[in-house]
Amino acid sequence: MTADELTAKLLESFPEAQIKTQDLTGGGDHWRVEITAKEFQGLTTVEQHQAVYKALGELMREAIHALSLQTTPLES
Secondary structure (H helix, E strand, C coil): CCHHHHHHHHHHHCCCCEEEEEECCCCCCEEEEEEEEHHHCCCCHHHHHHHHHHHHHHHHCCCCCEEEEEEEECCC
16 A cells, blocks of 8 residues: 555545655555544544544555554644
8 A cells, every 4th residue: 555545545534634644664554644634523532543444444454554543633
């Protein structure tokens, strides 16, 4: 998986998000993602992370082995 593929997948669920990705090992399966999205407003950190896992769907079972997340609500 590439950073562009990961970003594109996240933008499907969070179309106006600000997303930064970092491949931690160079193998395309260990990622650090910082995402700021309006969809996170009113959600706890756990709920924000669950929304990201849901957006990634099968990728979390197949292409992504490890994911470090930093999520922040985007203020309107």
